[in-house]
Amino acid sequence: MFRKSLVFGLALGVSMASGAAAFAQESLSIVFVGKNTGNPYFDSLVQGFEDACDVLGCEFEFVAPATAEATSQIPFITAQIQRRVDVIAISPNSPDALNQVLDRARQRGILVLSVNGDITGSEEFRDAAILPTDFEKVGSDQVEMLGSLINYEGEIAILSATTEAPDQNKWIVGMNEALENNPKYAKMTLVATVYGDDQPEKSTTEAEALLSTYPNLRGIISPTTVGIAASAQVVQSANKADQVKVTGLGTPNQMRPFIKDGTVEAFQLWSPYNEGWLASYFAVGLKAGTIVNEVGATFEVPNLGTITINELNSINTQAGLTTFNADNIDDFNF
């Protein structure tokens, strides 16, 4: 009896402390299913969810499989359906392997949000996608970044994740289109696209092979955190930082030493924190009826301003990529 009243008192105290917004939504439970555990990138995304839920009064939990395989997320989603959570946010490991289980979640009235990556081609199996930036532009932005480092001239290569990684493949298509269609890049030649499978060992060997096979290589774009770190390490070991410019998508904490010692001049990414922040506000607003999930609709998110729901119910947290270099890298910690 005593324990019961204590719990009740605690619950009352918490709900009172977290204010009016919490009062309306206090029971909303959000679960974020990450690609895999131990991925530093997601620590920051999770932080965004947590901070927003602290403000909004939602319950938040992060779960993730040990490995980023196509089907490894299915049992985690099934478990959340059985727990009857209100919102499943997921960074999908596959564009189509999750269709059935996501369908089942939505039939039970669970809001399904694809976060940080979309299930391209299977968009009808999620309610909305929260993407860090316009993925259509990532490829050309990366080519522009490398071009600016090498005076838009010379042989370049791409070191990607796995051959089936959906986001990377989309960006690589964008890179190829930019190189072919934009006269600005006419003197840049893409000599190879290789895959390091997001394993440090294989990525390193592939990067070494690029340097060995293409002695005139001027630059490597690696649109994946494992790949860009491996490329930077290889170029640093080979003392070729002046000759071969490495850029791509990486996290500031992973790339900090390479920026500090000049191996890498600049790389790009977005704010994963803002994705978690936005996703929480979107989910809470949608469930409360203050946001309408329709293409063209807009809503306000603190710190991010007015957000628009784009084609296929996809939402971007920022317009373009953030560039990290020696001047600003110490402002970021993720």
Added chain:
Amino acid sequence: MNRITGVIGALLRRRAAGIAVMLLIFSLVVGLIQPRFLTPDTLRIVMLAIPLIMVAAMGQMMVLVSRHVDLSMGSMLGFTAIVAGMVFRDFPDVPWWVGFIVAISTGAVLGLFNGLVVTIFKLPSIIVTLGTLSLFRGVLFLISDARQVDPQFIPSALIQMSQTSPVFGIPGIVLIAFGVAFLTYLFLDHTRLGRQIYAIGSNPAAAPLRGIRVVPVTLLVFTLSGALSGLAGIMYASRFGYVNPSITGVGFEFTVIAAVVIGGASINGGVGTVLGTVLGVILLGTVSVALPILAVSAFWQDAIFGAVIVIALLIDRSVRERGARSVVAGHRP
């Protein structure tokens, strides 16, 4: 007895020679297709790709010789690397060599644990280490809070060991790998304890009759396997400059076992040499470097890599059967 060991020695040497020939033919074929392959640069890339595998392979070879197997190496590597990395992160003033002590001793404890479970409960090592493969990985997630140790925390002196050394500029981790191989050779071929490992693996039932204390020797073998996985763990931090709980060491045990078996060690115990294992590791490393240099499509690389392992084993087996027929039938006690 002398004559028999002499014949076995000749056979083993021939097997090592077989791997060396395979390595030569493979390199020449690749060199014909892509001349750039036959340059010192390739040698450098291969030498940097193999040290972790070579160190662990010495441990795995001893385990196989004793008629066991250690499937938990990848998780031991990840575990020890993350523990060493966390020490560097949480105690920034610690010198780089402390990482070696931490990783090797942590690995030894994990390996001893494997050995104790195998010997006390008399369970097959394949099952025990399959279990600890998951167990060690799980505990490593818990102790690291599933967070990676970022590059800024790894001492630069440690990173430099993968780039150079005072000895002709040969990267330190390469020197360590060959040093460990040489020490393993001295231990296995020139100490009584080393020979006892072969005796246990050749005939576990007869070994106690010959005065060999099977349990302590088995414990030693598993402990060495763990310690060498720990050494590979700190070398991982040196080579890649960061440690990630879900990436570091995953799948490592399969590469190591493939290299050791290509090197002529038998999964039935009692057979295995340092020279063969070194050549097996180099062959595997050469193939993994050759495929990207040949610009083999990523879709094909895994398949070809696997095919090379199978072919190497088939060639090795046919050589071994021919050898076995010509050797005195009763060389096994």
